[in-house]
Amino acid sequence: MRCASDLTYMWINISDLYFLTFKYLASNGNKLRAIFEWLYEAYGPQHWWPGDTPFEVMTGAILTQNTAWSNVEKAMASLKALDCLSPEAIFALSHESLAGLLRPSGYFNVKARRLQGFCGWYLAQGGYKTLAREETEALRRRLLGIKGLGPETADDILLYAFKRPVFVIDAYTRRLFARIGVIQGDEGYEELRYVFESALGPDVALYNEFHALIVRHAKALCKSRPICSGCGLAACCVSSVYISSATSQRARH
Numbered sequence: 001m002r003c004a005s006d007l008t009y010m011w012i013n014i015s016d017l018y019f020l021t022f023k024y025l026a027s028n029g030n031k032l033r034a035i036f037e038w039l040y041e042a043y044g045p046q047h048w049w050p051g052d053t054p055f056e057v058m059t060g061a062i063l064t065q066n067t068a069w070s071n072v073e074k075a076m077a078s079l080k081a082l083d084c085l086s087p088e089a090i091f092a093l094s095h096e097s098l099a100g101l102l103r104p105s106g107y108f109n110v111k112a113r114r115l116q117g118f119c120g121w122y123l124a125q126g127g128y129k130t131l132a133r134e135e136t137e138a139l140r141r142r143l144l145g146i147k148g149l150g151p152e153t154a155d156d157i158l159l160y161a162f163k164r165p166v167f168v169i170d171a172y173t174r175r176l177f178a179r180i181g182v183i184q185g186d187e188g189y190e191e192l193r194y195v196f197e198s199a200l201g202p203d204v205a206l207y208n209e210f211h212a213l214i215v216r217h218a219k220a221l222c223k224s225r226p227i228c229s230g231c232g233l234a235a236c237c238v239s240s241v242y243i244s245s246a247t248s249q250r251a252r253h
């Protein structure tokens with residue numbers, strides 16, 4: 001039976017390990033790449049982001065805030081059915097009409113304002129071709145200047161619509177890598193983005209697939225109550241020790 005001092009000792013070691021690993025990650029992406037390889041092997045290509053055009057990808061990125069993708073699909077289908085899935089058509093709609101079409105995606109009044117604001121900006125800039133000429137950091141700053149667009153949405157747009165090497169940090173990424181023990185999970189967005197990007201190097205295809213696989217794994221196994229027994233990452237995951245021990249203790253009582 002493990003005693004309290006053993007657990008304290010293990011915690012100190014894990015804490016030390018975290019700092020060592022965190023530093024190691026900044027200069028070497030081997031562990032991250034190994035995690036990616038396992039995820040890819042387990043789930044295969046995810047074909048993200050769904051959308052026929054870059055504008056559809058951008059619209060999906062804005063609508064998916066605080067809602068499941070299945071709800072976004074319904075809203076996008078309503079826009080498509082009326083031939084309204086273009087910046088010009090969305091911008092021309094009345095607020096009430098647009099909010100009605102976006103109803104399935106939740107927070108539809110807020111999202112209607114947000115999407116219309118984005119479309120007004122997008123058209124004023126000259127659309128995709130003009131924006132695609134911008135340097136990544138400049139384009140990122142401009143996207144972050146649009147009301148309602150936070151770093152995660154801006155980075156979804158940069159990675160999946162503009163094919164820029166920007167690693168998206170979301171709640172699933174924080175949860176998975178904090179559990180594995182390579183981050184604390186409460187670091188700032190930019191700090192984490194820097195860690196992943198510096199460890200992996202600029203690679204659009206890798207970032208595209210990695211983010212999609214993280215989301216897939218977080219929904220399949222690494223949920224809020226994780227199912228570690230079926231997870232091939234358990235051998236390198238510091239949390240699996242505690243989670244397995246807590247699960248067996250629950251089973252004993």
Ligand code: SF4
Pocket residue numbers: 176179180221222223226227228231232233234235237239240243
């Ligand atoms: S072992 Fe458990 S906590 Fe760790 S990554 Fe897998 S599912 Fe998540």
